Amino acid sequence: MLRRVGPFLRHFLLERNCSAGYSSYCSEAKMSRPVQARRLEGVDKNIWVEFVKLAATYSTVNLGQGFPDFPPPEFLKEAFSRAVSGEEEHMLHQYTRAFGHPPLVKILAQLFGKLLGRDLDPMTNVMVTVGAYQALFCCFQAFIDEGDEVIIIEPFFDCYEPMVKMAGGTPVYIPLRPKAPKEGKLMSSADWQLDPAELASKFSEQTKAIVLNSPNNPLGKVFSRGELELIADLCVKHDALCISDEVYEWLVYDGKQHIRIASLPGMWDRTVIIGSAGKTFSVTGWKVGWTVGPNRLLQHLRTVHQNSVYHCATAAQDAVAKGFQRELEHYGKPDSYFVQLPRELQQKRDQLVQSLVAVGMKPIIPEGTYFLVADISEFSEFQCCLGRAEQGGQLSLVLLLGTGTCTNTIQRGEGPHI
Structure with missing residues (x-):
């Protein structure tokens, strides 16, 4: 009993002394123990935070973060306007289902079921997140323990490494290595490839997962079926998970095909697909993302989600659902946004390539995304x-x-604009 009363009396006396003006006593009573958790060591800096600050300070174009400078499609803006106006349903201003607004998870299950060739349960095979960023965070927190290794393909989106470390895991890096282009040709992102033996050597008993990003940020590489089969075979052999970041799935150029690794034999049960409305519909500020996968994996993501953000913005989810409904009706047709957007961005890519070549640089032509890397x-x-x-x-x-x-x-x- 006395041991419980002690802290209370100390707090009472401290408050009394501080209120009486004993400032020296109060200053001496400040916390001296470390405040920062060990899991934050070495992950407190972020390059894009610095770039955004520099772009604002010097009024330059921000070429770091992935967002367009053109408006989203009219049909999506109209859907969002109706959602926030309350014209159709005033409850869109309130909470919705924690793991995804029902209209959105249903249309995502319908779309990805078609793309993957399987029946998906919208309530168990789909979860909506606060952008793809939170989807990644949920994956690493749900699957990675102290001592687990996570294979990351270089170059990579910057958040993979700190998220793995915060979860207690160890990043293991495997580079894409460039091959010399044909004489007189510019290098393409397709020229950057994994060495099969080197990749196999990175898998071990400690390997819990590999992070796949196709199309890749920042190279714009679209992994071929053969490359995906190589990764899939190693995942199956070593019983490893695949966290498949596919946020640029609709931004593929030159007739390339985006192949989903979850569609390969043995991969559905060990893959979480991550997507983004921000990249899909050019609305990065809405922060609507999702995960698609087997319930045995997504049930653990739901645990992280419900104990962190719990819920995503209802009106934005409703507008995205209507956007996907429209796209399903126009799927594969010339007026589909998924057809028009990559065509428009490919023209911009080609214009930027020509500009960089004209000033003596050697751009690496991306097969997808809206990033371009150049050899300087x-x-x-x-x-x-x-x-x-x-x-x-x-x-x-x-x-x-x-x-x-x-x-x-x-x-x-x-x-x-470029």
Whole structure:
């Protein structure tokens, strides 16, 4: 009993002394123990936070974060406007089902059931998240324990590594290695490939999962069926999970086909597919994502979800559901947004490739996504500024080359968007 009363009396006396103006006593009573949890060590910095700050400070175009500078389709904006106005249902301003607004999970189950060739239960095989970012967080928290290894393919989206570490896991890296392009040809993201023996060597008894990102951010690589079969065979052999980040699934160019690894033999039961309305419909600020997979995996994601964010924005989910309903009705037709968007972005990609070649750079042509990586190894100066007039606009590229770091910004005038 006395042991329980002690902390109470100490708190009471401390409050009394502080209120009486004994400031020196109060300052001495501040916490001296470390506040930060060990799991945050080494993961407190974020490159895109810094880039956003720099872009705002110097009024430059932010080429770091993946978001477009053009509006989403009219049908989606109209659906969102109706949802927030309450014209159709005022309850869209309130909570909905924690694991996904029923209209959205139902249409996602219908769409992905068609794409994967299987019947999906919208209540157990689909979960809506606060963007794909939270979907990734749920996966790592749900599956990764202390001592588990997670294979990450380089180059990779920056959050994979810190999320694995925060979960107590150990990242194991496997690089995509470039092969020389044909004479006179620019390098393509398809020229960057996994070495089969090297990949096999990364799997061990401690391997819990591999993170697959196709189309890949930042290279834009779209993994071929053969490459996916290689990964799938190793996952089955070593009983490993596959966390498949497919947020750019609709942004594929030059007639390439996005193949879902979950559709390969033996992979459905060990794969979580991650998607994003932000990338699908060009509404990154809505933060609506989802996971698709077997209930035996998603049940653990639901545990993390219900004990963290619990719920996602109802109106945005409702608008996305209507967007997918519209796309299902127009699927594969010329007026489908999933047909129009990659066609428009491919034209922008080709324009940017030409601009970079014109100033002496060697762009790596992406097969998908809206990122483009360029080889600047021939620029030896510490700082190099390149400029040229282009179609009524002004393109200037600033490269800061220093100790292993390259920062780039593109500033444009009133010319067409890139």
